[in-house]
Amino acid sequence: MRINEADPLESLRRRSSEKWGTFPADVLPMFVAEMDFPLAPEIKAALQEAIELGDTGYVNPRDTRAAAAFAEFAQDAWGWSPQVHRMGVTTDVSVVIVESLRRLIPADAGVVITPPVYPPFFDLVREAGGVVVQVPLLDDGMGYTLDLGGIDEALSAGARGVLLCNPHNPVGLVHSREQLAELSTIVDRHGGFVISDEIHAPLTHSGHTFTPYLTVSDQARDHGIAAESGSKAFNLTGLKTAFFVAGSDRMTKLITALPEEVTFRAGLLGLIATRAGFTHGRIWLQATIAAIEHNITVLEEQLAATLPAVRLRRPDASYLAWLDLSALAWGDDPAQFALSRARVALSNGPSFGPQGIGHARMNLACAPDTIIEAVTRLARAIE
Template sequence: MSHADAIDVLRRRESEKWTAYPDDVLPLFVAEMDFALAPAIKAALASALDRSDTGYVNTLDTRTAQAFADFAHDRWGWRPRVESMGYATDVSTVIVEGLRRLIAPGDGVVITPPVYPPFWDFITEAGGVVVEVPMLDDGQSYGLDLDAIDRALAAGARAVLLCNPGNPTGTVHTRESLAELSRIVARHEASVISDEIHAPLVHSGGVFTPYLTVSDEARDHAIAAESGSKAFNLAGLKTAMFVAESERMTQLIRSLPEEVAVRAGLFGFIATREGFTKGRDWLDATVSAIESNLDLLGQQVADHLPGVRLRRGQATYLAWLDFSALGLGDDPAAWILEHAKVAFVGGPDFGSPGKGYARLNVACAPDTIVEAVGRIAAALASRG
């Protein structure tokens, strides 16, 4: 399994996770891993530094796109067409630039909270209007409310921004659900952008289904946003990919200004390529470590935080905790930060279904999870 760096090493990092709060706060908020880089990625980046290879990206270089296509074929049975792919700095750029070309100003875009908080901002940046269709929640699992999405599109929304797998819930949408979504979207002549950044982090026993594989309708009306940044902890290196299957969506990607791709990072190209080709064993070990940490978190919560519930998903290294029975208010993360010095992301950031919840990052050392739960338990015990 992958192992996290020591805390004193982590605190020398300059990334947001380790600089946003004072040293007395245990940071488990933003989606950055504490694990060391995959050896193949580290070696490739060191080699680039050794040859002072820090210039611009060559946007005609298809090796990074090919590496992703090979990974997708081997892991998911999907062979994306490299000639129908394009580069960007990150998934947010894929979403915003895609939406700008798929909707008109003022058009509605469906999102399904609880969902990644920047989705609201992406839609606004692209000129759209957010249309919230909350996930169905039976208390055990989450799923798309297809009937409500149908009604939203019938009322005038022109696109769906899909989180697949889901953040923060770790929901891995079924092929059947995605296929039905594609039929609904096609019936209303709308579009989909599928954010699949967490797809390589599906847990054992889970089956990820790329949206572009579920039907001819999906291939016609959708763009997928793909990246190695979550799987291999590369967010700061700035590389993601547009992926299309239809000629219509391929032309949309080709119509983008060259600068959309040029702004990507050369180190991101190198690291993404190495991750998808030579980092697969590291990725498998990392997913194993994440699952082990989720097991540990579940046990720690059961033993020390009665009334708190782990809503365990099938993907990502993000855990979704229900604190609503403890009376900590709509945003328990704020109380936890103040009283326990542990930084989570507040549930309300993910939309109204997140009230009473908090999201935490388990891509860390097991001892960190134990300490975080212990701090919260102690703070709760001293509430009076």
């Protein structure tokens, strides 16, 4: 299979996005979730055509082609056919989460999150007026799973619902259908809800099967909302497009009752790019996943050779590596040490929750040589 190659470093440093505009040129930026790969040619062509046409106005709420493209992709990739009339468009998955929570919880209601988890989850619950209830992932030393017993207890104690990360950022866990089905039973028993952030799902690795939450049971369809986007899969975060997806009349009414401004805040270029990616960019996506899988192997080999004390458990999805650096004694937040001493910018582990102490997250959507250089710098920092 073809493997995508990253853009040259000199081209990347001309970018003005967060990844490339935050640090000086002597720092290797491997923190925020942006890719170094060039855009899929089909997306680039679609955007160029839009620019030539001056097609840069407001989104058209009646244009469902991007939603239909996602639905067709979901059917082909996961055997799931979300219905376009049960979908809504907005800016990004964070807006899907906040706007859904605002309508699903009263003020000061508890919402379960499962750290270590995407840091904005803590803030999004608070932004919606809720209270964060932490039920950490279970870790048996070999792999992670949801603590279903802990979630059951949290809901029994008054939490109103669950904000699920599926696949789970930062550990790359693809939740099993069995666990998700059991989760749906627990949530249903308590009259709760699940908002499932599935932004990394299109980047599920070979040999693993992603399960959309809304497919696991009738209960899940009744009480669930999925947050979907092509932004991570096709590196489109700056173009601002995501989807609400429901599977029941109850949740569909929640989506259709949203103020129209929630839709108009989406980016038209994002809709155009999303449609092109899910329709015509699938070969590019496969090549990107192949490159990521290769890069994980490169990281494993480099760590084994030069930093054997650093622990990495191979992720099931996305391009993020969760590194246990605690054996290096670089403090609670080893990313700070890595930045100051090795000039490698990693995501700060403690921001993912208390379970992130001694950890850092590394972005592997880059050239293999970047990974080799990063590990080399980290090893030199020890010396």
